[in-house]
Amino acid sequence: MVDNNDRDALNALDSRLKNARDHVQDPLNQPGAEKAEKGGALGLAFRVSVEIVSAVAIGVGIGWLLDGWLETTPWLMVVFIVLGFAAGILNVYRLATGFGYAAGYTERDEQAGDKAGTDEGN
Amino acid sequence: MAAGQSPLAQFEIKPLIPMKLGEIDISFTNSSVFMVVTVVSISLFLIMGMRRAQLVPGRWQSMAELSYVFIANLVRDTVGTQGRPYFPFIFTIFMFVLVGNLWGMVPYSFTFTSHIVVTFTMAFVIFIGVTIIGIVKHKLHFLTFFMPPGVPIYMAPLLIPIEIISYLSRPISLSVRLFANMLAGHTLLKVFAGFVISLGIAAGWLPLVFIVALTGLEIVIAFLQAFVFAILTCLYLNDALHLH
Numbered sequence: 312m313v314d315n316n317d318r319d320a321l322n323a324l325d326s327r328l329k330n331a332r333d334h335v336q337d338p339l340n341q342p343g344a345e346k347a348e349k350g351g352a353l354g355l356a357f358r359v360s361v362e363i364v365s366a367v368a369i370g371v372g373i374g375w376l377l378d379g380w381l382e383t384t385p386w387l388m389v390v391f392i393v394l395g396f397a398a399g400i401l402n403v404y405r406l407a408t409g410f411g412y413a414a415g416y417t418e419r420d421e422q423a424g425d426k427a428g429t430d431e432g433n
Numbered sequence: 434m435a436a437g438q439s440p441l442a443q444f445e446i447k448p449l450i451p452m453k454l455g456e457i458d459i460s461f462t463n464s465s466v467f468m469v470v471t472v473v474s475i476s477l478f479l480i481m482g483m484r485r486a487q488l489v490p491g492r493w494q495s496m497a498e499l500s501y502v503f504i505a506n507l508v509r510d511t512v513g514t515q516g517r518p519y520f521p522f523i524f525t526i527f528m529f530v531l532v533g534n535l536w537g538m539v540p541y542s543f544t545f546t547s548h549i550v551v552t553f554t555m556a557f558v559i560f561i562g563v564t565i566i567g568i569v570k571h572k573l574h575f576l577t578f579f580m581p582p583g584v585p586i587y588m589a590p591l592l593i594p595i596e597i598i599s600y601l602s603r604p605i606s607l608s609v610r611l612f613a614n615m616l617a618g619h620t621l622l623k624v625f626a627g628f629v630i631s632l633g634i635a636a637g638w639l640p641l642v643f644i645v646a647l648t649g650l651e652i653v654i655a656f657l658q659a660f661v662f663a664i665l666t667c668l669y670l671n672d673a674l675h676l677h
Contacts, residue, residue, distance in 0.1 A: 357613075364609075373601075395602075400459070
């Protein structure tokens, strides 16, 4: 498969890469790289608010539908708004504890959470 | 202020070729135009980039391979080897959102990802698909997803509704995140562009400088949101495939 032409090209690429690596700092080792990767504090704040609002919206929707069906207006909506808020807090808790976006507190997540616990969540 | 100068005028859907299917309006709109442009440019980018595939890639081939490897690694890291059948779907979603966002950065273009109907449709398809995968793979065992292990049984009536709401909120938070980021960014750009004109030569350069910085930020957000969309799809898929 690899003929001489390709090997020459590979060697040339190798030396060019080496040359380029000597001149460029590893971007991951530069200060601020970690912050940019996480999208910054504003991105985190936005994600947290979206999680809470969407969970409450689902709670309102379920409550409204059940109220219409069972004719219990407005009691089930009140209950489901509270549950929706709890679900939103749960989402945020999962977002904040180690494993980034994952949902469900599972054994796998707990292990991952322990491992990722040092990097300040995601 | 004329209608065309409103910061929100850029999001207006304009039917170009009116079509009707029964009562449903299926017109070909400016949004559709940019979806077609996006799909065509992705296809050209990948097919032309790989047309003369070489062992030592050129710049173009390198970019095409980079995008492939990026998503392949993302799927492998978050879902594992079981995620391989779903790679084409996740790659498609990522490229579609990314290139759609980037086309939106071109002046006078239309950003279809700034419409909740577009992002929600994608998120809803992902949500339904992932749920079906979970049910097919685990049958009734899938329902244990809503009852975390190690929780006392008397907590179930409270926790199960919370878990179900948390699960149902996924497509909403997934779609709202992308849509709101694009909507807010493009509105902000337009508002500050309006300031440039109204402040004139005296102080107009100040918002102009801000717009330059904001344009850079918007391009970062275009990449970041496409990445977030893809990684969340992977994580939902991972939950469905592996449950607990």
